[in-house]
Amino acid sequence: MNAVEVRHLRTLVAVVDEGGFTQAAASLGVSQAAVSRTIAGLEQALGARVLRRTTREVALSPVGSRVIGHARRVVEETAAMVRAVSEAAAAVRVGYAWAALGRHTTTVQRQWAVDHAGAELVFVQSNTPTAGLSEGLVDVAVLRRSVTDDRFDTALVGVEPxxxxxxxxxxxxxxxxxxxxxxxxxxxxxxxxxxxxxxxxxxxxxxxxxxxxxxxxxxxxxxxxxxxxxxxxxxxxxxxxxxxxxxxxxxxxxxPVAVRLAWWRDSPPPALSDLLQLVCRAYG
Incomplete structure (x- = not known):
């Protein structure tokens, strides 16, 4: 049995919801022949017919009736996953345990909004030793304690009395x-x-x-x-x-207290260099 792909399920849902191959093709922005090939690929992967096609209508087969609910959930979850990644790419989440960047927090946020329209800088409080970084809650963390975990890179951005x-x-x-x-x-x-x-x-x-x-x-x-x-x-x-x-x-x-930004060594956030420069300027 060949693997069932998300595109197979997305096409099946479109055919059912739109009422036919021609309508599904228009909805998906592909040719009717591409829709037919994709449905054929799904049926080959499953080893069973999912649609009954006549000259007058397209309807679910018994197997298709059992499959369609699962197909909808996979398509919806995939779309949600893509949205989550897209939203994450549009924001940089900065974790902190106690006080973010102190008196510089608002200044940095406002300047970031000017320099990076559409890419929000979001501060997230997390009372963990890495301010949510090791837990995957943030992209960058403000740390005022030394970091010994070699999974992370750090940069000194300022000091505070x-x-x-x-x-x-x-x-x-x-x-x-x-x-x-x-x-x-x-x-x-x-x-x-x-x-x-x-x-x-x-x-x-x-x-x-x-x-x-x-x-x-x-x-x-x-x-x-x-x-x-x-x-x-x-x-x-x-x-x-x-x-x-x-x-x-x-x-x-x-x-004084050393203030550092930390991030995953193998996954630095977008525009990290811009953020480092901005925070260093704020601390002066």
Whole structure:
């Protein structure tokens, strides 16, 4: 038995829906002879007649009646698959775990729309270590943690200063800025999966007393607003996640956060070089 192809099924559906070979040919934009050959190919592949043809009409055979429902589903699913690929090609999905590109997010989106009419730049939040990249949810990811997976390529696009996050009633909230030593003796909220804060940031004589594990930026902010912990994060979080009850203050002696874009090494997204240049210019 020869393989049944999508074109076979598409032609069968057209003949049934249009009521004949001539009408199906017009609908498909091919000749009537091509329709006849394709139906013959389908019947050869199935080893059975799918249509009864007379001088007056074309009707489904018993086998054709059993096949037509499956044929419609295959044709519809194939069309949906093509639409999905087409829509994906018209957009670049950028994943992020906490704060996209911070204060540069809107600037980058607007300039991209000017430079790439019809190709939308879509930011997608995903609280995974690769911001949705390894899960196939995005084409590019904004990462503020080092990447060791050799399936991905990365490019440094900028750096961001670190900020402390404290409750509005906290003693540090009255400062214009803070230092690493101001965290000594305190509990720090840390997202070990996607956050940028680790105990290695502090010198031994200024380390926090304890860490409090959280899952994502919302839980991080909730814990801090309640006064149960303080936090440290990149400037982007301070820009994109203002929260009543939480004050952000620059940490003047902390190492800045490196911001990278990452993508699949064997499948770089369209216009990647344009995106890299745009984001690098935004960070300046």
């Amino acid at each position: 670190r900020f402390a996050a404290v409750a509005t009633g906290h003693a540090l909230a009255r400062r214009r800025n803070v230092t690493l030593h101001d965290f000594a003796g305190r509990t720090v909220a840390v997202d070990g999966r996607t956050g940028t804060t680790t105990e290695q940031l502090w010198p031994a004589d200024a380390a926090p007393t304890a860490t409090r594990s959280v899952d994502g930026v919302d839980e991080w902010l909730t814990v801090i607003a309640a006064g149960q912990a303080v936090g440290m994060t990149s400037e982007a979080t301070a820009r994109q996640h203002p929260r009543p009850g939480v004050i952000y203050r620059p940490v003047r002696d902390a190492q």
